[in-house]
Structures are given as C-alpha cells and as structure tokens.
Amino acid sequence: MTNMTHARAILDRLIAFDTTSRNSNLALIEWVESYLSEYGVTGHRVANEDGTKSNLFATIGPMVEGGVILSGHTDVVPVDNQDWSSDPWITREESGKLYGRGTADMKSFIALALAWVPEFAKGAKPIHLAISYDEEIGCLGAPAMIEQMRTSVRAPRLAVVGEPTSMRLVTGHKGISVYKVEVQGAEAHSSLVNHGISANEHAVDLMHSLVELSRELKAKADPDNGFDPPYPTLTIGVMQGGEAANILAGHAQFQFDLRCPPGFAPDELLAPFKALCEALDKELSARFPQAGASFEKLADAPPLSDDGSDDAIAFVQRLTGENMPPAKVSYGAEAGQFQQGGFPTVICGPGSIEQAHQPNEWIALEQLEQGTRFMERLAQELA
Known part of the structure; x- marks a missing residue:
C-alpha cells in the first residue's frame, strides 16, 4: 500500500466519526490511539474537565531535540440545514475531489501525518503529533495540551499547524476573541413601557456601540499589513431576545467575535464597551432588582506572527518547494497558541479554506498528493 493510498484509507475512517464540536471526539481519539499502538507509539491524552473530549499528543521516533510538531484539530462544524448531495460522514470521490465534512478542514492533514508514522518512526529526529478538540468554537482544547508538551517534549525545532492553505506557507493569522452579552429586563405589557424594561432596547443600544467601534477600527487600518481585510473585524453572530411583540422583552443576549491582527x-479595544455594560448593569438593577447586564469572554486565542520564525519558515519552504512570499490569513487558528507556548510555528496544510464549512465540503486529490510529497520530504529531513 502506498502512502497516498494509506492516507486515503485513514481519511475515510476519520471522516466517518461525527466530531461536530457539540459532540464527543473520544471515539476518534481511541481509534488513533489503537492505530499508533500498532507501531509501538503511545499517545498521551489531555482531556477536558468532564472527560467527554480529549486532546492527544504522541512522539514518533527518539525523544531528542530538534523534532517537528504536526498539529491538527479533530472537531468539525455542523452540517445542520446544509444542502449536501451525499452523506457528509462518508467520503465520496468524484471528478478528482473527495467530498465529506472535514476533508478540507482538517482531517486530511491528520490522515497524512498518521499515514507516514511508519516512516517517521525510522527518523533520527522525532515527529510530535498534536491532535486537539474544540478548535472550531474558540480554540478551547489546545492550550492544556500545549502546556503539557512544553514540559514533556524536548525542544522541537518548529510546529506545523495543518489548516487548509492549499499547501502554501502561512506565517500570520488573526487572533480571535468571542464574547457574550446578556441583558435582563423586566417584562410588562408593551403599552406600559414605564412599568418595565425592554431588554431588547438596551441590547440594541449596546450592539450599536459595537457597530460604531467596528467602523472606527476599519477607518484606522494599516492597508499594508498583509491581511485581508487589513483591519480588526468585529461581527455580531448571534442575537436572541423577547417572547412576543406586545411584551417588553425580559431577556436578550448576543454574541460577537473580534478578530485582530498582531499588535492589537x-x-x-473593548474596555470602553465593558465599562458601558457595567454602567448599564447599575442603571437597570437600580430600577428593578432582577434587571441588569453582563459581559463575558467565551474564548480568546492569540494571533500568529512571523517573529522569531525565520528557521521554521526556511525549513517548511524546503518541504513545499515554494518560492512565493509567505502569506497571512484572517481566520483564527491554534498556531498562535503554539507560538505563545514557545514553539516557532507556521501554518501549512492541504485543501482550501474556501471549501471549509460549506455544504459538500471537498478537497482535491491533487492536494493530497502535494501533502504526500510534503510528508515524504519531512521524513527525509528527519532521517
């Protein structure tokens, strides 16, 4: 069996696990552990608080300095209400493409890394697999694993996070912070506005202040920083509030994310908004004891920069054979967390982000072939 064929078989198996972020990923982790054990490799779990999900890291080859971390996340986004033309949990090949949830983002990279375990095991320098959970909902899983790797893995040369970049080297991504705002009002008949508090009304005012901030950030952007768009973006993704048109809304909540390039x-940026929420909380609770407002950070992942990564960049350029300048991307990823943990880090993986999260998500077979050549050259570098 060729490495490409082996990777394809592993990918079929990985896609079959419904690891949507709301679900457990333990069945997939158990399968990977069993696979690694066939080659004498022991994985180390780093579970979440209730044990329903887990990261997994493992060293293939000798425990010496100078190895390479290959990192990927196991969770995928939902397929709910998307118009798929085939079962998203079964890979389907058609016209040079493989369809299935996670083919692009990012189980193909994990499959390629696993397919090359037998070759990596022969190397003089190790490969450190790092497989995470809950990347899609704020990069929540990786930090605990990275913290353990800092003390148990001997000084890797670099980390490669295999997000879909069409195998192009990426040296920068935006950070992402996710927040939730809740407003508790006091229900009353909508004709008696002085007898209650509309949570919706105050939530709209708060959202308006965020829209104004978003416009200010756009106006102050550095157009030459390499990101598209170049400015920090603030988007309100969830709005909920009220029960009926003729009732003052008793409760409202919204969630937003802020994605910043390095340097922000x-x-x-949100300190004035936080102060606004605190002032509103005091104002509302003074009128009705049950009323108020809260501001909560749900997730916070740092950006990735190219600072201190010259050796990592040159190393990966040799593997890809790429002559183009490294790119920057506006999506968030775990690469910034690995860099924050002290590992020189870049992003490079098969598939395109343009196919990620879409119905009928796909990866081109040509991308798997490029990924196979990348792993082959990596094994040669570590031999």
Missing part, C-alpha cells in the same frame, strides 16, 4: 490588544 482586544481587551484594551
């Missing part, structure tokens, strides 16, 4: 501090 999200907490500083």
